[in-house]
Amino acid sequence: MSAEVPAPEPPLIEVRALTKRYGRQVAVADVSFTVGAGEVVGLLGPNGAGKSTILRVLAGFLPASSGTVRVAGRDVFLEADAVRRQIGYMPENNPLYPDLRVGEYLRFRARLKGLSRAACRARVDAVLEQCGLTDVTRKIIGTLSKGYRQRVGLADALVHEPRLLLLDEPTIGLDPHQLRAVRDMIRALARERTILISSHILPEIEATCGRVLILHAGRILAADTPANLRRQLRTRGEVVFEMAAPPAELEACWAGHPEVEHCACAPVDDGHVRCVLTPRGATDLRPAVYALAVARGWPLRELTRGQQSLEEIYLRLTRPEPEAEE
């Protein structure tokens, strides 16, 4: 064994200046990003932002209009077959053959993806187990519930042991239970594989991904971890508290405060007042509230600072512009 530092592994996905046009319409404009091995990355954006198009290009279904896309160092267009063996792709709406049985379908897909007869049997059994499909192996896909179909789609994407999973809206249309099951499954898969998930549902991405690319109108608006995005984009941290105090006096206290931009108080029940403070800068107003409570002897029963959720950030970034600036 040499003591040398191994050369850094090339990123598993390397997208450089990818542009995709459908006729005159530009679906993806000059998008570049990389995904390292073992990462779980979320593509987030409203419908029509270009998420599916990026995944389709990566999966080799559509070629790029310009730019290069490499998976594990190979061009997805020039070395299509080699790349496709490394990719497990689940398209949007998870299309399946409704006339086949679950086991039959997975065996067909495994064989089509180049597994030998023996390997096929072993792998199909493994993914059936992994995706919780052992009870429905002999059922016809057309009769399965949506949650089960989603699992069949995942099992298909996994059957040839790809290094990279591309999941296009994997939890769309699921009920909360099924959603949790599929999400847990994705999280379990994330331990051993690189995953690129697209979604327009935020909690989805927040729950499973280590990094988020926010897409809008074919461009990447932001790319970072959910926590960093939240930090970068937080401008206001409103403080909400409830105190047993005379409302007028309380409002007077904040009116002159240099750090407070706005104060709204409203009496709630049994003598308490609910107050929302908006800070002028990025100051945390909580200590000031506590200090006031101690100084005046007003009992304080709630004190929280609102965090801007990724959802708000997302909505702000991707809101359609009401008027064209520039």
Add this chain to the structure above:
Amino acid sequence: MRAYLILVHRELRGYLYALSSYVTVAAVSFLLGLGFVSLLEAFNGETLNAPLTEVFYDTMYFWLVLLVTPPVITMRLFAQERATGTFETLMTAPVGDATVVLAKFTAALAFYLVTWLPLLLCLAVVRGYIPEHHPLEWRPVASTFLGIALLGGVYVALGCLASALTRSQILAAVLALALGVTLFLVSFLRASVGAGTGGLAAVVNHVSLLTHMEHFVRGVVDTRPVVFHLSLTAWLVFLTVKVVESRRWK
């Protein structure tokens, strides 16, 4: 090659599972049965000089089956996969476009030939009931089936092409039928321009499916129609591959 066989297997299985294939087989059997009845009537106590297959061929049911079955068989091939989205999972598997097209064509052609098998049964029945010097020899039967297969190849390939062009199965069937009937009707141009000596007459004579089939049912196997049908089939399959590939340059 392996992917091709797996896909053919999958397509044939698709025919086995679909109710529509049983309806197709039943309808074709019914039409062939009607043809069989007219054949028996033609036979009615008289001596026939023409081969049995030719008599059968003269009934309109023969052409009805030839023209209508391929569009019905092929309409779902690509249109359905496009409509349900499975086209995407299929085309992102490590298989080439040409392999997919060839596999679908092969499976459809095989199923088409299966629908013709009742004809053999009809001929066998006749053979069982007629006296010694019957005009039913194995050679014209073989050449008839060769003709059915060759012409079927053309029509099945045409159906594949129509199915690849659209995501609506109905549209695919109608398109295939329209193109197929048009090709068939060219044969009738022979009556008006076929007698001339110009280039047009030569072309019309050359593509006349009716004449080709007439030769086949009489037991005449000429290489010209064989080559014509095979090359037309290959060309249509090639076009289908290009249509399937066209998503790349759209």
